Amino acid sequence: MERPADQIIVIFGASGDLTKRKLLPSLYLLYKTGRTPEKFAILGVGRTAYTDESYREFINSQIRTFIREDEANEALLTDFISKLYYETMDPSKEEEYQNLVSKLGELTPLIDNKQNYLYYLATPPSLYTYIPTYLNAVGLTHEHGENTTKRVIVEKPFGYNLSSALKLNKIFNAAFHEHQIFRIDHFLGKETVQNILALRFANGIFEPLWNRNFVDYVEITAVENLGIGDRGGYYDTSGALRDMVQNHLIQLVALTAMEPPALFESESFRNEIVKIYQSLKPIPESQVTSNVVRGQYIASISGKTPIKGYREEKSVAPQSRTETFIAMKVFIDNWRWGGVPFYIRTGKQMPTKVSEIVVHFKKTPHMLFKGSEYSSAPNRLIIRIQPNEGIALKFGLKVPGSNFNIQQVAMDFAYDSLGGVPSGDAYAKL
Numbered sequence: 001m002e003r004p005a006d007q008i009i010v011i012f013g014a015s016g017d018l019t020k021r022k023l024l025p026s027l028y029l030l031y032k033t034g035r036t037p038e039k040f041a042i043l044g045v046g047r048t049a050y051t052d053e054s055y056r057e058f059i060n061s062q063i064r065t066f067i068r069e070d071e072a073n074e075a076l077l078t079d080f081i082s083k084l085y086y087e088t089m090d091p092s093k094e095e096e097y098q099n100l101v102s103k104l105g106e107l108t109p110l111i112d113n114k115q116n117y118l119y120y121l122a123t124p125p126s127l128y129t130y131i132p133t134y135l136n137a138v139g140l141t142h143e144h145g146e147n148t149t150k151r152v153i154v155e156k157p158f159g160y161n162l163s164s165a166l167k168l169n170k171i172f173n174a175a176f177h178e179h180q181i182f183r184i185d186h187f188l189g190k191e192t193v194q195n196i197l198a199l200r201f202a203n204g205i206f207e208p209l210w211n212r213n214f215v216d217y218v219e220i221t222a223v224e225n226l227g228i229g230d231r232g233g234y235y236d237t238s239g240a241l242r243d244m245v246q247n248h249l250i251q252l253v254a255l256t257a258m259e260p261p262a263l264f265e266s267e268s269f270r271n272e273i274v275k276i277y278q279s280l281k282p283i284p285e286s287q288v289t290s291n292v293v294r295g296q297y298i299a300s301i302s303g304k305t306p307i308k309g310y311r312e313e314k315s316v317a318p319q320s321r322t323e324t325f326i327a328m329k330v331f332i333d334n335w336r337w338g339g340v341p342f343y344i345r346t347g348k349q350m351p352t353k354v355s356e357i358v359v360h361f362k363k364t365p366h367m368l369f370k371g372s373e374y375s376s377a378p379n380r381l382i383i384r385i386q387p388n389e390g391i392a393l394k395f396g397l398k399v400p401g402s403n404f405n406i407q408q409v410a411m412d413f414a415y416d417s418l419g420g421v422p423s424g425d426a427y428a429k430l
Contacts, residue, residue, distance in 0.1 A: 005149060006039040006111040008104060012091055012131055013122035014044025014055070022186075023122060024059060024084075025066040026428040031080050032073060035428075039111045043103065044086045055086035091123060092130045097138045104140070115144070119152040124234070128154065129171055136175035143180070153182045156247045157238060187248040189428075191415065192389045196255045196357070199383070199391065206381075207260075209361065210336075216378060217341045219358040220252050222385075223350040227297065227308060228324070232315030239322040240294075244346040250277070253342055256357055257332050281331040295325035297349035307349060324348040355385035377408050390414035 009027070011019055030036045044055055060081050064072055087103045089096040108115060117140065121131060132152065135141050141150050152172070159165025172181050187193060200206055209215070222244060228235045235243065254276040261268035283291050299309035310316060310324050325347030332342065361379040380394040392412040399405040 003035070004037045005116055005147075006037045006114055007116035007118055007149070008107055008111060009040065009042045009118045009120065010045060010100075010104075011042065011120045011122055012045045012127070013124075014086065015046040015048040015050070015058070016122055018122040019044070020059065020062045021066050023120065024063055028063065028067065028077065028080050029071065029428045032071065032076050037111075040083065041107050041110050042084050043107060044084065045089060045091065045100065046086075047088070047090050049088045050086045052085045056081050056084050059084060091127050091134070094130075094134045094137060097134045097140075101138050101140065114148070116149045117151075119150075121152065121154045125157050125159075128158075128168055132172050132175035141175050141180070143177075149180075150176070151180050151182060152176055153184055155184055155186065157242055158183055160237075160242070185247050185251055188251060190385055190389075192383060192385045192391075193252065193255065195391070196252075196383060201260050210359075212336065212338055212340045214361055215337075215340055216360045216362045217343060218256060218360065220249055220256070220342065220344045220356075221358075222248060222252075222346045222355040223353065224348055225350055225353045227310070227349050228313055228316075230314060232313045235324075236316045236320055236322050240324055240326045240346050240348070245326060245328065245344060249344045249346060250280075252357060253280075253330070253332075253344065256359075257337055257342070259336070275334075276332060279332045279334045279337075281333045283328075283330070291329045293325075293327045294323035295347070296320075296322070297324050297347075300349075310348075325350075353387065357383040357385070359383075388414060388416075390416075 011023060013019060024042075027036065027042065044050075050058065060077075063077070063081070067077075085103070085107060087100055089099055104115075104117065119131070119135065121128060123131070132141070135152075141152075143150050154172070159168045200210060251273075254273040257276050258269075258272040259275065261272050296310045297307075299312060300307045310322075311318055311320055316322075325345075327343065327345035330342050330344065331337070331340070359381040361381070363378045377394075377396060379396075382392040382394065384390045384392070390413050392410045394408050394410050396406040397409050399407045
């Protein structure tokens with residue numbers, strides 16, 4: 001496998017939860033499997049005061065919690081942590097970016113003086129307007145020649161609404177060229193999500209049925225049995241619709257409904273996904289109440305454990321009307337999916353944790369086995385994203401015996417059956 005070009009990875013928000021829980025453990029996994037550049041350094045940037053050494057000590061005390069025991073190699077971990085550096089600065093203050101320029105100048109000899117920088121914005125969205133602008137002001141976004149790369153990765157939420165997202169897009173495009181910007185959704189790095197494409201386009205038996213003539217409706221669910229934890233400050237200004245629907249779930253709708261791309265490359269996939277977005281039928285104001293349900297979890301008891309209500313969570317307004325549950329019925333106005341409802345739902349503090357896509361096929365046109373148990377149950381294709389990643393096809397078979405009773409059975413594939421092959425880390429893939 002060809003290694004990426006030597007580079008310095010600059011993480012804004014380096015003392016935050018995302019960095020210690022996801023980014024650094026994922027980078028370690030890439031390092032362990034030889035998928036990092038041959039020469040690289042990771043520069044953490046944040047307001048919390050650390051030196052290079054104290055930041056390494058902080059990460060060393062945290063990282064093992066977020067790495068599987070069988071993946072923790074002490075010698076490799078020590079070597080990986082030695083590649084961490086830190087710059088204390090406030091990303092919202094332009095004058096402090098000269099310090100970043102100086103720090104990068106100190107580190108570039110580690111990668112043979114190549115000015116290849118990858119910026120990861122693991123910060124609150126409120127800083128997204130500052131960072132690209134100020135990086136550009138000090139010349140840290142400019143690519144000089146074919147062998148120099150400057151790239152930026154930004155995760156959701158990308159704006160609060162359409163107008164703020166468009167404004168943010170202008171800010172990034174003023175600082176970077178489009179090919180330098182990577183807007184990512186870690187949900188798309190999950191193995192089963194990526195396998196939607198393989199299931200549809202690598203198998204001849206499904207695609208002929210994948211349309212309004214054979215599909216009755218589609219359910220897409222992503223629910224959790226936990227509350228918002230310590231994310232109250234963010235969640236109360238976002239809610240389930242902005243936190244999950246407009247990114248994760250709509251992406252799953254697009255992957256489920258898209259046409260086959262002309263080529264197996266990113267631009268072709270992106271073009272087909274955009275076509276689905278353009279085909280989503282707007283919900284008229286008069287139909288919102290019949291097509292959308294919003295809810296909020298309240299105080300309760302799970303077993304013997306008391307559960308806080310949403311309004312009692314830390315940093316949540318006492319009279320907050322922010323939704324923690326939302327269910328919607330949406331339609332895709334095109335020839336393939338015209339008239340087929342897509343039911344999407346997400347929520348916190350639900351009875352179980354599950355993310356899955358269920359394609360409900362239409363019933364047989366004639367019920368031959370009248371009176372049989374489960375005789376009217378339609379076929380279902382279940383794509384389990386988490387937990388227990390896998391795919392199941394439900395269909396009816398005769399129960400052994402003298403009576404002709406039909407029972408639903410399943411052809412069930414689980415990733416665990418691949419003999420211990422790990423499904424991989426979504427952040428590491430992205």
